Amino acid sequence: MKTLIIAEHNQHDLKADTLVTLGAAQQLGQPIDVFIAGHDIGQLGQDAASVGGIDQVLTWDHEALAMSFSETLAPVIANLRSQYSHILLASSSFGKDLAPRIAALCGVNAVSDVIDIISANQYKRPIYAGNAIATVQNNAACQVLTIRTSAFSAPSHEPAASPAHIQALSIELPDMSVRFVEQTLSESSRPELNSADIIVSGGRAVGSEANFSLIYDFADKLGAAVGASRAAVDAGYIGNDLQVGQTGKVVAPSVYIAIGISGAIQHLAGMKDSKVIVAINNDPEAPIFSVADYGLVADLFEAVPAMTAHL
Amino acid sequence: MTNHPLKVIVAVKRVIDYNVKVRVKADRSDVDLSNTKMSMNPFCEIAVEEAVRLKEAGLVGEIVVVSIGPKSCQEQIRSALALGADRGLQVECDTPVSPLDVANILHKIQQEENADIFLLGKQSIDADNNQTGQMLAALLDFPQATCASRVKIEHNKAIVTREVDGGLLTVEMSLPAVITTDLRLNEPRFAALPKIMQAKRKPLAVKTLADLAIELTTDIELISVDSPTQRQAGVILSSVDELMSTLRNDPNVQMPKHDKEA
Numbered sequence: 001m002k003t004l005i006i007a008e009h010n011q012h013d014l015k016a017d018t019l020v021t022l023g024a025a026q027q028l029g030q031p032i033d034v035f036i037a038g039h040d041i042g043q044l045g046q047d048a049a050s051v052g053g054i055d056q057v058l059t060w061d062h063e064a065l066a067m068s069f070s071e072t073l074a075p076v077i078a079n080l081r082s083q084y085s086h087i088l089l090a091s092s093s094f095g096k097d098l099a100p101r102i103a104a105l106c107g108v109n110a111v112s113d114v115i116d117i118i119s120a121n122q123y124k125r126p127i128y129a130g131n132a133i134a135t136v137q138n139n140a141a142c143q144v145l146t147i148r149t150s151a152f153s154a155p156s157h158e159p160a161a162s163p164a165h166i167q168a169l170s171i172e173l174p175d176m177s178v179r180f181v182e183q184t185l186s187e188s189s190r191p192e193l194n195s196a197d198i199i200v201s202g203g204r205a206v207g208s209e210a211n212f213s214l215i216y217d218f219a220d221k222l223g224a225a226v227g228a229s230r231a232a233v234d235a236g237y238i239g240n241d242l243q244v245g246q247t248g249k250v251v252a253p254s255v256y257i258a259i260g261i262s263g264a265i266q267h268l269a270g271m272k273d274s275k276v277i278v279a280i281n282n283d284p285e286a287p288i289f290s291v292a293d294y295g296l297v298a299d300l301f302e303a304v305p306a307m308t309a310h311l
Numbered sequence: 312m313t314n315h316p317l318k319v320i321v322a323v324k325r326v327i328d329y330n331v332k333v334r335v336k337a338d339r340s341d342v343d344l345s346n347t348k349m350s351m352n353p354f355c356e357i358a359v360e361e362a363v364r365l366k367e368a369g370l371v372g373e374i375v376v377v378s379i380g381p382k383s384c385q386e387q388i389r390s391a392l393a394l395g396a397d398r399g400l401q402v403e404c405d406t407p408v409s410p411l412d413v414a415n416i417l418h419k420i421q422q423e424e425n426a427d428i429f430l431l432g433k434q435s436i437d438a439d440n441n442q443t444g445q446m447l448a449a450l451l452d453f454p455q456a457t458c459a460s461r462v463k464i465e466h467n468k469a470i471v472t473r474e475v476d477g478g479l480l481t482v483e484m485s486l487p488a489v490i491t492t493d494l495r496l497n498e499p500r501f502a503a504l505p506k507i508m509q510a511k512r513k514p515l516a517v518k519t520l521a522d523l524a525i526e527l528t529t530d531i532e533l534i535s536v537d538s539p540t541q542r543q544a545g546v547i548l549s550s551v552d553e554l555m556s557t558l559r560n561d562p563n564v565q566m567p568k569h570d571k572e573a
């Protein structure tokens with residue numbers, strides 16, 4: 001049997017998450033096909049075909065797919081299920097929206113947020129905000145999985161010697177019940193949260209949107225990505241896409257620097273697999289110190305500028 | 312304007328309270344929830360609140376709250392009734408249910424209820440699956456908007472702003488539809504005592520899986536549950552200088568080259 005990966009892209013490039021999902025899929029040890037839907041994706045299909053480790057690239061190119069909705073994609077992907085034992089997506093907002101819709105149409109449950117592939121049907125996944133790790137066995141004929149990308153890496157091998165076969169699907173477009181209205185994407189020249197080597201995160205204690213410049217200045221000197229706690233996002237200091245935690249992004253950089261963040265279990269769920277954790281908090285009892293490798297009990301408004309000046 | 316008052320079904324789950332850290336059983340068979348404080352899943356609470364706000368705005372006529380579980384989950388149904396839902400339905404089930412089970416059950420309920428909107432939490436904080444709403448939408452062939460941070464209902468359409476990886480995405484869906492809630496959609500109110508008293512008199516029906524002709528899925532088996540590897544607390548450093556030089560000397564940390572050091 002084969003594995004199918006549902007690719008995610010911005011019409012020009014495959015997302016890093018998709019390559020990491022490919023890395024995870026290779027652990028299943030069977031041929032891998034990649035499904036790409038979008039508009040004007042000829043070049044994207046060719047790029048995917050030359051990634052290496054891919055058997056076949058299935059493309060579905062249609063002008064109405066410039067914005068791909070799960071409602072449109074799920075039935076098409078579910079119809080391919082007889083050829084695949086595994087359908088894999090990244091646990092991104094795209095993957096989380098789509099995977100269960102595919103699974104339900106296949107009449108199966110999905111396994112969300114796989115962090116370890118033990119065998120072709122046994123997986124580990126975090127539950128209870130990562131305070132417990134479940135080992136589950138999936139007995140479905142077609143297994144739908146989402147991959148937590150912070151737990152896997154992209155394949156390291158050479159690009160394909162000869163490109164994978166590209167198969168263009170021609171499928172009639174169903175009526176669409178969802179219409180795109182608008183999109184506000186945060187523009188940033190900083191590294192992305194899920195691929196950054198260093199992340200500097202600010203919490204409620206940063207106090208305002210303007211004060212976040214302290215965090216940005218420090219992060220920029222470090223070449224780091226910026227993250228935040230839910231409290232900082234809720235207060236409007238920073239965008240929702242930068243929330244780290246159980247219900248935000250899950251990250252595992254080499255270094256995570258938590259500034260003015262108490263360390264609630266929901267926040268820890270998103271960062272406790274970082275290699276080195278640094279915490280700066282003026283409360284020596286803050287729970288964040290119990291997971292930090294290095295702690296500094298200090299007022300962030302003094303410590304952060306001083307650290308920036310060190311760089 | 313909409314020509315008929317909309318009906319909303321909100322599904323709520325009884326879960327461990329979000330402030331409580333779960334323990335794993337010694338035999339690794341599962342987590343231990345005995346003597347643990349239980350509450351309504353926070354995302355479900357947000358879904359109830361949103362439904363109540365839509366009703367207060369005159370857009371919704373009736374809110375039906377459904378919970379699937381043992382008798383104890385009636386407590387969460389009563390909380391939702393106290394917040395403003397109109398009637399409750401418990402689907403009696405003493406064993407754990409999977410996301411597809413919940414979707415199958417709600418699908419069956421819809422055949423009788425004909426709701427216009429399903430409002431569900433985006434995930435429950437116990438299993439953290441984030442699947443049920445999408446599955447229900449698939450079974451009903453309804454459009455879906457997950458991780459909603461803003462919901463507007465007009466002209467029999469839902470305009471929903473979703474929290475997505477890169478920022479925010481707004482979509483318009485025709486009703487009926489499924490919406491799952493994210494944290495920033497609203498801040499749930501506390502139920503006032505008189506409302507809690509009133510809620511005791513609101514109708515709460517009970518159905519069994521047999522009544523709904525539901526068979527539970529068996530495709531995912533729980534093999535074992537472990538505690539995650541615990542991190543050791545590290546060292547507390549005395550100054551910014553000490554912290555920065557410690558970081559520079561940690562082989563796991565790649566600090567940028569800095570110009571001031573000799």
Ligand SMILES: Cc1cc2nc3c(=O)[nH]c(=O)nc-3n(C[C@H](O)[C@H](O)[C@H](O)COP(=O)(O)OP(=O)(O)OC[C@H]3O[C@@H](n4cnc5c(N)ncnc54)[C@H](O)[C@@H]3O)c2cc1C
Pocket residue numbers: 202203204205228229230231232243244245246247248249259260261262263264265266267270280281282283286298299300301329353354436494
């Ligand atoms: C269902 C659910 C899901 C959630 N998901 C997430 C999630 O994904 N991510 C997330 O982060 N949270 C999440 N939360 C919220 C979480 O429970 C906490 O409320 C939140 O993480 C707190 O943010 P904080 O640490 O910034 O704020 P606080 O807890 O208020 O901590 C602020 C910290 O700053 C310190 N401080 C104050 N002044 C200074 C100063 N001058 N210098 C240095 N330190 C200072 C204080 O000592 C304190 O420790 C969730 C909650 C729920 C219920």
